[in-house]
Amino acid sequence: xxxxxxxxxxxxxxxxxxxxxxxxxxxxxxxxxxxxxxxxxxxxxxxxxxxxxxxxxxxxxxxxxxxxxxxxxxxxxxxxxxxxxxxxxxxxxxxxxxxxxxxxxxxxxxxxxxxxxxxxxxxxxxxxxxxxxxxxxxxxxxxxxxxxxxxxxxxxxxxxxxxxxxxxxxxxxxxxxxxxxxxxxxxxxxxxxxxxxxxxxxxxxxxxxxxxxxxxxxxxxxxxxxxxxxxxxxxxxxxxxxxxxxxxxxxxxxxxxxxxxxxxxxxxxxxxxxxxxxxxxxxxxxxxxxxxxxxxxxxxxxxxxxxxxxxxxxxxxxxxxxxxxxxxxxxxxxxxxxxxxxxxxxxxx
Ligand SMILES: [Zn+2]
Ligand SMILES: [Zn+2]
Numbered sequence: 193x194x195x196x197x198x199x200x201x202x203x204x205x206x207x208x209x210x211x212x213x214x215x216x217x218x219x220x221x222x223x224x225x226x227x228x229x230x231x232x233x234x235x236x237x238x239x240x241x242x243x244x245x246x247x248x249x250x251x252x253x254x255x256x257x258x259x260x261x262x263x264x265x266x267x268x269x270x271x272x273x274x275x276x277x278x279x280x281x282x283x284x285x286x287x288x289x290x291x292x293x294x295x296x297x298x299x300x301x302x303x304x305x306x307x308x309x310x311x312x313x314x315x316x317x318x319x320x321x322x323x324x325x326x327x328x329x330x331x332x333x334x335x336x337x338x339x340x341x342x343x344x345x346x347x348x349x350x351x352x353x354x355x356x357x358x359x360x361x362x363x364x365x366x367x368x369x370x371x372x373x374x375x376x377x378x379x380x381x382x383x384x385x386x387x388x389x390x391x392x393x394x395x396x397x398x399x400x401x402x403x404x405x406x407x408x409x410x411x412x413x414x415x416x417x418x419x420x421x422x423x424x425x426x427x428x429x430x431x432x433x434x435x436x437x438x439x440x441x442x443x444x445x446x447x448x449x450x451x452x453x454x455x456x457x458x459x460x461x462x463x464x465x466x467x468x469x470x471x472x473x474x475x476x477x478x479x480x481x482x483x484x485x486x487x488x489x490x491x492x493x494x495x496x497x498x499x500x501x502x503x504x505x506x507x508x509x510x511x512x513x514x515x516x517x518x519x520x521x522x523x524x525x526x527x528x529x530x531x532x533x534x535x536x537x538x539x540x541x
Contacts, residue, residue, distance in 0.1 A: 194541060195249045195311035196516050204237050204250065204521060206514055212307065212315045215262035220318050222274060224256040225538040226334040227309045229516075231364055234524035236304070237517070244304040252278035252302050254309025254537070255324060255333040265318035275336040275489060276309065277320035277481035278302055294344070294478045301478075310513065312541050320481045325493045331510070332492050332503035334534055335368070339488035339502070340479035342368035346376055347484070348474045349425040349450040353377030358414045358423040358442050360384045360405075361430025361453060362394040367506050367532075369427055369452065374398025375491050378425070380417045384410045385430075389530070396505045405438075414442040422447065429453050436461055445469045450476055506532045513540035 195209045215221045230253060236244045244250075258272045268274060281288050281296035288296050302308040302316060309316075324333045342365060351357050357378035359369050362385045373381055374397060382401045383394035391402040403413035414423050422444035428435045431453030439449045440462060449471060466473060479485060492502060508531025511519040516535060523529040 193312040194513060195307070196251065196513060198236055198240070198244055198246050198248055198250050200246060201240055202237065204517055206516060209249070209311070212313050215260050215265065215315055217263045218265050218317055218319060219262040219315050220258050220265055220268050220274065220321060221260040222254075222256040222276065222309075222314050222316055223259050223538070224251075224254050224309050224312060224314055226256075226330045227251045227254040227535045227537050228334045228338065229253070229520045229524060229533045229535065230338060231524060233303070234521045237521040238525040243301065248304065249307035249311045249314070250303050251308035251310030251314070252304065253334060253337040254314065255330055255336070256309070256314070259313075261318065268318050268321060268323070273324040273333070274321040275324055275333050275485070276302065276314075276316040277340065277479065277485045278337055279478050279481070280306070280317055280320060283319075291480065291482075293480050293482070310516065310535060310537065312537065320485070322485050322489045324489065328489070328493045331507065331534055333489070335503050335506065335532065336485060336488045336492055337479070338365060338532070339368050339372060339491065340481075340484035341365060342372040343376075343484045343487050343491075344479040345369055345427055345429075345450050345452050345476040346372045346378075348476045349427055349448040351376045351378050351425050353379070355424035356380050356382070356418045357425040357427065358382040358384060358439075359394070359399070359427045359429060360410075360435050360439055361428065361432070362399075363387065363390045364429070365452060366390075366429035367393055367397060369429055370394045370399050371397040371502050372491070373427070382414050382417050382423065384413075393505055393531075397502065411438065411441045418444065421445070424448065425450070427452060431455060433457070433459055440465055440471065443471055446471070448472045448474060450474045452476055508533050510534045510536055513537055
């Protein structure tokens with residue numbers, strides 16, 4: 193079968209590899225229809241391996257149809273359309289037992305540690321898959337995994353009705369966070385970025401106010417939208433070195449700051465302000481399949497988001513598997529990509 197194999201930095205090849213074979217206990221064999229790319233894929237290609245263990249088939253955001261179910265996976269009979277989560281957890285360690293499967297002691301990620309979904313076929317545990325409702329098309333369904341990551345980040349910050357929220361950095365995962373926060377009832381919802389096109393997308397996804405941090409006084413805009421007190425929740429999704437400090441400056445007393453964007457170097461933060469204003473600073477990692485992925489599929493299928501909603505707002509180019517490097521990984525690594533790049537795997541076989 194055809195697959196995108198990550199061999200080494202700068203070396204991702206579209207090549208023929210053996211098929212994964214019959215699904216084991218609890219596993220599904222999935223024929224992939226669409227996969228999506230994110231910064232993780234381009235970072236591995238550009239300057240990895242960071243988390244990946246090459247050689248490995250890339251792809252941790254994918255949807256397709258079950259063609260065989262292993263023992264114990266009968267709830268997903270052949271023909272079922274599914275989306276898969278990305279992380280595989282052991283189910284028995286301290287963190288899994290507490291429901292925090294994304295922190296599992298033996299966590300492995302499809303497309304980084306195990307062969308992923310940028311291939312005609314992939315094997316995935318049924319326990320991390322969700323069925324796709326009939327009304328949800330493949331291009332929308334493939335957005336479920338990144339939306340689950342966004343839902344998890346929003347939950348970490350206790351986003352909810354009656355709580356204001358600011359999102360810093362609304363490209364990439366940030367756009368999904370805006371959509372998740374809107375769906376979870378955040379109001380007002382302030383989007384902050386340095387690019388007007390990304391702010392326009394954020395507004396389409398439910399941001400009630402936008403601020404261009406390159407031009408406007410973003411903390412001032414947050415204060416103005418929140419009665420002068422700052423936001424209940426500030427989610428930092430840009431990864432820019434100054435943004436965690438900016439997030440702290442935008443949050444109100446007793447509020448929550450969530451750090452989503454990965455900082456390459458230790459960053460200074462005013463811990464006097466954290467202590468004396470009782471600000472909770474949260475990390476966030478990937479998603480918990482059981483709650484976040486199911487929630488993401490439900491949100492994508494809901495009337496608010498169905499049809500041309502979320503997927504249409506964030507969709508960038510749809511490319512073939514053969515065009516993965518030049519049409520996907522390179523523009524992502526060079527920060528020239530606009531919107532979510534989706535790979536038409538089924539159409540590339
Ligand atoms: Zn991703
Ligand atoms: Zn575990």
